[in-house]
Structures are given as C-alpha cells and as structure tokens.
Amino acid sequence: MSSKGNTGPVVGQRTFGGYLLSLLAWLVGLLFFFPVFYMALSGFKTEADANADPSLIFDPTMEQFNKVTADKPGLLDAAEAFANSAWIVAISTILCMALAIPAAYALSIKPIGKWKDVLFFFISTKFLPIVAAILPLWLIADYLDLRNTRLLLIILYTAMNLPLAVWMLRSFFAEVPKELIEAAQIDGASLRSQITSVIMPIVAPGIAATALLCVIFAWNEFYLAIQLNTSGASTVPIWVNSAVEFQGQFLAQLSAAATLATLPVVIAGWLAQKRMIRGLAMGAIK
Amino acid sequence: MAEVKYEAASRIYPGTEIAAVNELNLDIADGELLVLVGPSGSGKSTALRMLAGLEFVDKGSIYINGKDVTLSPPQDRDIAMVFQNYALYPQMSVASNMAFALKQQGIPKAERMERVKEAAKILDLEPYLDRKPKNLSGGQRQRVAMGRAIVREPQVFLMDEPLSNLDAKLRVQTRTELVDLQARLGVTTVYVTHDQVEAMTMGHRVAVLDHGVLQQVDTPRRLYSAPANLFVAGFIGSPAMNLIEVDRTGDELHFGSAAVPLPDDVRADLRASSSKRFVIGIRPEHLGQDQNGTACGVTVVEELGSDAFIHASMPHEGDEVTVVVRLDGETEIVRGDQLSIGIDGPVHIFDAESGARLGTPVT
Numbered sequence: 200m201s202s203k204g205n206t207g208p209v210v211g212q213r214t215f216g217g218y219l220l221s222l223l224a225w226l227v228g229l230l231f232f233f234p235v236f237y238m239a240l241s242g243f244k245t246e247a248d249a250n251a252d253p254s255l256i257f258d259p260t261m262e263q264f265n266k267v268t269a270d271k272p273g274l275l276d277a278a279e280a281f282a283n284s285a286w287i288v289a290i291s292t293i294l295c296m297a298l299a300i301p302a303a304y305a306l307s308i309k310p311i312g313k314w315k316d317v318l319f320f321f322i323s324t325k326f327l328p329i330v331a332a333i334l335p336l337w338l339i340a341d342y343l344d345l346r347n348t349r350l351l352l353i354i355l356y357t358a359m360n361l362p363l364a365v366w367m368l369r370s371f372f373a374e375v376p377k378e379l380i381e382a383a384q385i386d387g388a389s390l391r392s393q394i395t396s397v398i399m400p401i402v403a404p405g406i407a408a409t410a411l412l413c414v415i416f417a418w419n420e421f422y423l424a425i426q427l428n429t430s431g432a433s434t435v436p437i438w439v440n441s442a443v444e445f446q447g448q449f450l451a452q453l454s455a456a457a458t459l460a461t462l463p464v465v466i467a468g469w470l471a472q473k474r475m476i477r478g479l480a481m482g483a484i485k
Numbered sequence: 486m487a488e489v490k491y492e493a494a495s496r497i498y499p500g501t502e503i504a505a506v507n508e509l510n511l512d513i514a515d516g517e518l519l520v521l522v523g524p525s526g527s528g529k530s531t532a533l534r535m536l537a538g539l540e541f542v543d544k545g546s547i548y549i550n551g552k553d554v555t556l557s558p559p560q561d562r563d564i565a566m567v568f569q570n571y572a573l574y575p576q577m578s579v580a581s582n583m584a585f586a587l588k589q590q591g592i593p594k595a596e597r598m599e600r601v602k603e604a605a606k607i608l609d610l611e612p613y614l615d616r617k618p619k620n621l622s623g624g625q626r627q628r629v630a631m632g633r634a635i636v637r638e639p640q641v642f643l644m645d646e647p648l649s650n651l652d653a654k655l656r657v658q659t660r661t662e663l664v665d666l667q668a669r670l671g672v673t674t675v676y677v678t679h680d681q682v683e684a685m686t687m688g689h690r691v692a693v694l695d696h697g698v699l700q701q702v703d704t705p706r707r708l709y710s711a712p713a714n715l716f717v718a719g720f721i722g723s724p725a726m727n728l729i730e731v732d733r734t735g736d737e738l739h740f741g742s743a744a745v746p747l748p749d750d751v752r753a754d755l756r757a758s759s760s761k762r763f764v765i766g767i768r769p770e771h772l773g774q775d776q777n778g779t780a781c782g783v784t785v786v787e788e789l790g791s792d793a794f795i796h797a798s799m800p801h802e803g804d805e806v807t808v809v810v811r812l813d814g815e816t817e818i819v820r821g822d823q824l825s826i827g828i829d830g831p832v833h834i835f836d837a838e839s840g841a842r843l844g845t846p847v848t
Contacts, residue, residue: 378572381539384559385566386586386633396585400576 235461241454249451263455267442275430277459280438285463287349287434288417291356295364295413296406298357303368304394308380318369321362333426340427347431352424356417363416364409371405372398407474414467435460487550487640487673489513489536494545494555496531496697505531507697508545518667518674519702520688522681524720528697530645533677537643538562549640565634566643569650571626573618573633580605580614583632604636607666624655631663635670642667642674648683660687681721685709693717710831715840718766718833724794727767727808729801730837738834740765741779741799743827751834751844762837767828769794769811775827781808783822790814797824 241249243259268277302321306314336355337346345351375398383397399406421436428437439456443449491511497504506528513519521529534540536547538559546555554562565586573582583604584597592600605611608628618626627647634642648656648663664687667674678684684691685705692702693716701713712718718726731738736756738745745765747755755763781797784807795810795818810826818824834843 376570376572378568378570379574381537381559382566382568382572382574382633383585384539385537385562385564386637387560387589388585389560389589392589397574 238454238461239458241451242458244451244454246448246451249454250448263451264459267452267456267459271442275433275438275441277438277442280433280435281463283349283432284418284435287352287356287432288414291353291360291417292410292413294353294357295360296410298361299364299368299409300406302365303372304398306365306369307372308375308377308398318366321365324358325362329422333423336423337427347428349432351427352420352432352434355423355427356420359420359423360413360416364413367409367412368402368405371402371409374405375401404475407471411468411471415464418464488515489641489673489675490548491532491536492546492548494532494535494547495543496528496535496540497543504528504543504697506535506694509699511692511699511702513673513675515673516671518664518676518687518689520676520678520684520691521694522678522684522688522691522720523694523700525679526696527694529677529679529694531697532694533643533645533675536641536675537564537566563640564643565637565639565641566645567630567634567647569646571618571630571650573626573629575618578615578617579610579621579629579632582618582629583636586633586637600636601632604632607635608632623650623652624659627651627659631666635666635672639672642672644674644676646678647676649678649680663687682723685721691721693720695720711842712766712833713842715764715766715835715837718835718842722768724769724809724811726833727765727769727772728835729765729767729806729808731763731765732761732802733763738763738765740767740828740832741781741801741826743777743779745828745832745834747832747834748844754843755834758836758843760836760838763843764835764837766833766835767808768830769809771828771830771832772808772810772826773812773829775825775829778825778827781824781826783818783820783824786816786818786820788814793818795824797826799826 237253240255242263243261244257245260245262248254248257270276305311306318311317340346340351345354379397379401380393383393388396418434419436420434421440424432424434424437425440428434433441439453439460442456443452489511490513491509493508493510494506495504495508496506509528509532511519521532523529531540535542536549538554538557538561542555546553548554549562549564574585577585580598580601583601587597587600601614602611605614608631610625610628610632613621613625613629618629621629627650630647648659651659660683676687678687685708688705690702690704691708693700693708695716701708701717703711703713708717708721712721712726715728719728729740731740733755736747736752738747738755779799781799783795783797785796787794787796791814793812793814793816795812795816797808797810798805799808808826810824812818835841836843
C-alpha cells in the first residue's frame with residue numbers, strides 16, 4: 200500500500216512510501232549537519248591533516264584549541280569576547296522578547312485596528328540592506344559616544360531581531376484558542392492573569408523557538424560588531440577572526456575557533472528544543 | 486441566584502447592516518432553565534455571548550439580578566459558562582481547571598480544594614482530579630467543563646451547545662443528568678442549542694430565534710401546540726409539521742379534496758385579511774386514515790417501532806404535495822398503497838406572506 204491520490208501520508212504508518220520519506224528526511228538532515236560535523240572534526244586535526252585530502256581517520260590533537268585560546272598580547276582575549284557576547288546576546292534577547300510578547304498579543308489576541316499594516320511596518324526595516332544604514336548608524340553611535348560599548352550592540356541586536364520575533368510570536372499567539380481566553384475572562388482572570396496563567400504556558404514552545412532564533416542571530420552577527428567596534432565590546436565572531444593566524448595553513452585553527460564559537464548556540468538550541476517538543480494546546484478544545 | 490433581563494438588546498457586527506441580534510426582549514426568572522434555539526445564524530450564540538460580556542451590546546440593556554451589566558466586563562458579571570469545545574486549560578490538571586476561578590477570587594487553597602472535591606463528587610470526577618485534559622475522554626472533558634462552572638456557585642450558568650461534541654447515546658444521557666443537576670442547584674441557566682429536541686426536552690421555556698429576531702418564547706408544550714408563526718411551526722417538532730400553501734375560496738380553505746374545519750376566530754381573521762395565500766399547518770399525528778379524506782399514494786414508510794411515519798403524495802391545487810402522517814407502529818401499510826387521508830385534530834392557519842398565525846394570538 201502506498202500513499203497515493205488524496206490519502207495523505209499518515210505519521211508512523213509503515214509503508215514503502217513512508218520508509219522512503221524517512222530516508223529522504225535523514226539524508227537531508229545529514230546533508231545539513233555534515234559541514235558542522237566536518238568543521239568540528241577538523242578542529243582536532245593538525246594543519247597538515249586538515250589540508251590533506253579529506254579523511255575521517257587521523258590522530259586527534261588538542262593543539263589547535265590550545266593555540267586559538269592561548270593568550271596573545273595585544274590581541275582580543277577569548278574570555279573577554281565570550282563575556283561580551285554572552286552579555287550582549289542575553290540582554291538583547293530578553294529585551295526583544297519583553298517587547299515582542301506584548302506586541303504579538305496586540306496583533307493577534309486583541310487585534311488593534313489595521314493590524315496587518317502594522318505588521319508590515321514592523322518587517323519593513325528588514326528590507327533595508329544593512330550596508331546602506333551603516334554610515335548613519337556609525338555617525339549616530341559616535342555622536343552618542345556609544346561606539347565600542349556593549350550597550351550599542353544590545354540596542355542594535357534588539358532592533359534587528361524585534362521584527363522577526365514579533366512576526367513569529369504573532370503566529371504562535373494566534374493559535375491560542377479564543378475560547379480559552381474567554382473562559383479565563385469569565386472565570387474572573389485579570390489581563391495579567393490571563394497572560395501568565397493561560398496564554399504563556401500554551402505559547403511557551405513558540406517563545407522558546409523565537410528566543411532561540413534571536414540568540415543565534417545575535418550570537419553570529421559580525422558586520423555591525425566589526426564596523427562599530429575597534430575594541431571594548433568585541434564579540435565572539437570577531438574573536439574567531441582575530442584568534443586565527445592567517446599565515447601559512449590555518450584551516451584546522453579556524454575550525455577549532457569556529458567550533459568553540461558554535462558551542463554556546465548548540466547548548467541554547469538543545470535547551471530550547473526540550474521546550475519545543477511539548478504539544479501546543481493538546482486537550483484544550485474538544 | 487438571579488433573574489436575567491434583555492431589554493431591546495441588539496448586536497450589530499462592525500461592517501454589517503443587519504443586526505445579528507435585533508432588539509431582543511427576554512425575561513428569565515430566578516432558577517429557570519431557558520433554552521435559546523434556532524438554526525445557525527439565528528443569533529442564539531450571539532445573544533448568549535452578549536449576556537456573558539464577550540460580545541458588545543450595541544443598543545439596549547442587559548440586567549442580571551436587577552443590576553445593569555450592559556457595559557460590565559465578563560469578570561464582573563458572576564456568571565459561569567460551558568463552551569461547545571469545553572475550552573479547558575490544557576496545562577492544568579482537572580482540579581486546577583475547576584479551581585481556577587476560585588483562585589482568581591483569592592479564595593484560600595484549603596477551601597478551594599474542598600469545593601472542587603464537592604463538585605467532583607457530584608459529577609463523578611473524583612478519580613480524575615490529577616489528570617490533564619488531554620488524558621480524558623470527550624464525555625469526561627465535558628463534565629470537567631461543567632464542574633468548572635458549578636464549583637463557582639455563580640448567579641447564572643451559560644451553556645453554548647455543551648452536548649454537541651458528544652456521541653448520540655452519551656448526549657441523551659448527559660441531557661437528562663444536566664436537567665437534574667440544574668434543578669438540584671436551582672441556578673438560573675441560559676442554554677443555547679440548534680437541536681429542537683434538546684430544546685423541547687430541557688427547557689422550562691424555550692425562546693426560538695431566527696435571523697436575530699425572537700420569534701416566540703413559551704413552554705415547550707405551548708410552542709408545539711400553538712406556534713406563533715410559520716417559522717416556529719416548521720422548526721419545532723420532528724418530523725416537521727405539514728405546511729401546505731393554499732388559496733382561499735371566500736372564507737374557506739381546502740386541504741386536498743376536503744374543506745378545512747376552521748374555528749370562528751380563525752374564520753373572522755381570514756375574512757378580515759387582505760392576503761390571498763395562506764398556509765395550513767397540520768402535525769403528522771393530526772392526520773389519519775379517513776373514509777371522506779383525499780386519496781394519496783404512499784411513497785415512503787419510516788418504521789420507528791413505536792410509530793410509523795407515512796410519506797404520501799397528495800393531489801393539491803392541480804399539483805402534488807407530500808404529507809407526513811404518523812400512524813402506530815403496527816401498521817401494515819407499504820410503499821405503493823393507496824390511502825384516504827383526512828384531518829384528525831387541530832389545524833394551524835398562517836398568513837403565507839407575513840407568516841403570522843391566524844386566530845387567537847399566542848401569549
């Protein structure tokens with residue numbers, strides 16, 4: 200029996216088509232994961248091994264990790280870069296969610312007039328190529344004495360991620376059954392109680408997913424960080440760039456630095472995924 | 486405990502011109518179970534939601550226990566509502582679902598649990614108090630929704646088609662339990678349904694709505710025996726009343742080959758009316774086999790055991806109309822038989838244009 204015509208594939212159904220689909224899903228998944236895997240692997244190689252023909256068999260070494268994390272006078276320190284990134288990413292993500300959650304509420308559960316236009320305005324700044332904005336941004340930052348500060352990047356990353364966060368959260372909020380909020384109102388719940396006791400637990404997976412994306416985008420942002428910083432608030436992507444000696448062979452070093460830079464995001468992803476797996480509004484209605 | 490009053494209450498949705506609920510006037514007594522019934526789009530759910538405070542009242546007023554609540558938010562109305570899809574809080578246990586409203590009122594935990602246990606006992610929910618809604622069957626979820634309402638001891642219960650997601654057998658059983666529970670608690674209840682059988686069996690009184698307009702509000706028996714207009718006549722009763730359009734001949738109306746026996750007040754109204762077309766309404770049980778009746782061909786026989794419904798084709802004004810006759814279940818009639826059918830009971834006459842009932846007005 201294969202899934203043909205209008206009988207859609209049923210999850211978990213053991214059919215030939217089903218096996219084929221899972222195989223395909225695994226292949227695509229591995230295809231996406233392979234570069235990350237190969238990068239991590241290359242971090243444990245010597246430069247000679249890394250630059251030789253691609254191979255999965257080699258003598259692992261910590262040499263590159265030691266090299267990139269070693270103290271280099273005059274150059275950006277790994278600990279400082281990670282601390283900067285951690286602060287900037289954490290605060291900008293918290294700010295972003297604190298602003299996006301009420302906005303998403305106002306755009307979905309209690310839609311304000313012309314909410315579709317508002318939603319469009321939110322995303323419109325994303326149409327602007329960041330290169331076009333860098334000169335005014337630099338001038339404003341310089342005028343306000345914010346260059347080389349964590350605060351500047353916190354503000355910029357919050358602004359950068361806010362439209363996306365509002366859009367994503369809006370669609371998660373829109374899935375909260377209307378009757379649940381009505382039931383809470385009739386049960387005498389205040390607006391605050393409706394949001395904290397009824398809406399938030401249901402949209403928690405959505406909030407986790409959105410926050411994860413904000414973390415990833417802010418963590419990996421490079422352009423603004425390097426343009427508006429010479430020192431003081433340099434982030435991990437800048438460290439990756441500066442920790443590697445670009446003389447001679449450097450592929451293994453680069454892989455080691457990039458692997459270290461990736462670790463915090465991987466942990467954030469793992470934490471968020473645990474929340475995301477829980478079903479959205481199971482058992483609420485019918 | 487409270488009485489409820491709708492005073493010319495209207496709801497006009499933004500962007501529409503026709504009112505979803507049009508100047509509804511309704512008095513609901515303390516402890517009464519009033520059913521709002523009508524087809525979809527009749528405004529019955531809107532009317533209920535106006536009372537809940539979930540729908541804005543554009544014109545008129547609504548009172549609960551003499552207090553004008555027209556502009557009050559739902560939180561301030563002291564009402565409980567059971568939704569069609571139950572709307573249970575998915576992340577909370579059954580006990581927390583039922584205690585949620587009490588928690589909002591700031592009632593201490595010990596008392597909350599006491600009252601939840603009491604309600605759970607009434608509804609046989611005690612073994613399930615720690616479960617989440619997703620681990621309950623449809624019938625159990627329905628009872629949790631009921632429990633959430635009764636635990637509050639509110640002034641008014643609002644129920645929006647609470648049985649329509651249950652299967653047929655459970656629905657009939659729950660219907661009876663609900664009537665009994667409402668009578669025991671004595672809380673004023675407004676119940677919305679599209680099912681006229683549910684309306685008739687449950688309501689102390691039934692309000693029939695169509696296109697946002699209240700057609701008639703009366704006891705189930707009066708709705709059945711004296712429908713105020715053509716809509717109510719056709720809506721209440723299963724199988725539906727036979728409604729046959731006729732021309733008048735002076736102050737006589739003819740059904741098949743026979744003149745319809747008309748009471749004096751109907752005849753007087755008929756004489757005074759300027760209409761040309763009228764509708765004769767006869768319940769299936771008020772037709773029967775009659776030597777002097779009209780000859781009809783049987784097209785369908787529906788056997789229900791206790792009754793049999795005979796569908797027969799009757800010549801009428803140069804055309805054929807189908808009439809339904811209720812006979813007892815022992816009948817031997819089959820499709821293709823010829824029957825002589827005549828009137829054997831009260832007849833309702835309506836103006837075909839206005840739909841209004843002729844004769845003594847229904848009060």
